[in-house]
Amino acid sequence: MELINLIHIELPQIQCGRCNTSGCMEYAEAIASGEAHDRCVPGGQKTLNKLNKIVGSSYKKVDMEYGPTINNQKVSIIEEECIGCKKCISACPVDAIVGGINMMHSVIDDICTGCELCIEPCPVDCIEIIELSDKEILKPRNDSQHFFDNKEFIRTSSKRTKIKNYSNKNLNISEKINLQLKKRDINKLKNLKSMQISIIKSDLEKIHKYENDDIDGFIDKNSD
Numbered sequence: 724m725e726l727i728n729l730i731h732i733e734l735p736q737i738q739c740g741r742c743n744t745s746g747c748m749e750y751a752e753a754i755a756s757g758e759a760h761d762r763c764v765p766g767g768q769k770t771l772n773k774l775n776k777i778v779g780s781s782y783k784k785v786d787m788e789y790g791p792t793i794n795n796q797k798v799s800i801i802e803e804e805c806i807g808c809k810k811c812i813s814a815c816p817v818d819a820i821v822g823g824i825n826m827m828h829s830v831i832d833d834i835c836t837g838c839e840l841c842i843e844p845c846p847v848d849c850i851e852i853i854e855l856s857d858k859e860i861l862k863p864r865n866d867s868q869h870f871f872d873n874k875e876f877i878r879t880s881s882k883r884t885k886i887k888n889y890s891n892k893n894l895n896i897s898e899k900i901n902l903q904l905k906k907r908d909i910n911k912l913k914n915l916k917s918m919q920i921s922i923i924k925s926d927l928e929k930i931h932k933y934e935n936d937d938i939d940g941f942i943d944k945n946s947d
């Protein structure tokens with residue numbers, strides 16, 4: 724088997740980008756070209772040991788600068804709180820989220836790898852993490868390269884700007900996510916109002932050419 728494939732099958736297939744690539748295959752290709760293979764924090768020591776054997780080197784520890792790790796998990800959208808902004812769809816590397824603009828969104832369980840990339844972009848914090856067993860996570864991760872490639876293929880004409888999370892930025896994002904999950908206090912009416920205000924502001928600015936002060940005045944006058 725080709726070196727890239729030997730490396731790739733040992734990676735966890737979460738497609739999280741924490742190794743500073745767009746996903747597992749890109750990292751396998753980078754390792755085969757000589758890049759350090761100690762950056763897959765979700766794979767941990769087990770993956771590192773296997774890669775050491777394949778590549779013929781002896782990294783002792785995973786570089787936690789590329790962390791934090793990712794548990795066996797999937798995410799779920801609190802559907803009655805979702806405002807249908809589609810930001811999570813853009814962030815998902817494997818197209819595991821379905822939904823239309825201004826409509827409720829849902830996660831397809833069989834596809835979600837638990838990569839967490841959709842959590843931070845959600846403006847109303849309505850995506851939660853659900854723990855899974857080793858067995859339950861197998862299917863999404865086994866299929867993830869297929870769905871990742873599909874998404875890339877669909878986007879070939881308009882290249883995706885995927886968030887590449889790495890080192891300190893990863894850790895900061897993770898802290899932010901944990902804080903968001905701890906402080907979860909969802910208020911649907913407040914969320915809807917804030918979304919409506921942002922749409923109105925954008926229309927006033929782009930279509931009606933309002934200045935900032937005029938926009939604030941208009942919002943103050945018309946909001947209850």
Ligand code: SF4
Nearest residue numbers: 739740742746747763
């Ligand atoms: S860090 Fe994420 S994207 Fe990179 S190889 Fe590991 S699981 Fe795949």
Ligand code: SF4
Nearest residue numbers: 815835836838839841
């Ligand atoms: S739904 Fe969220 S956690 Fe699941 S694969 Fe997509 S981006 Fe990752």
Ligand code: SF4
Nearest residue numbers: 805806808809811845
């Ligand atoms: S980012 Fe959050 S609010 Fe927006 S569609 Fe996704 S789940 Fe719904």
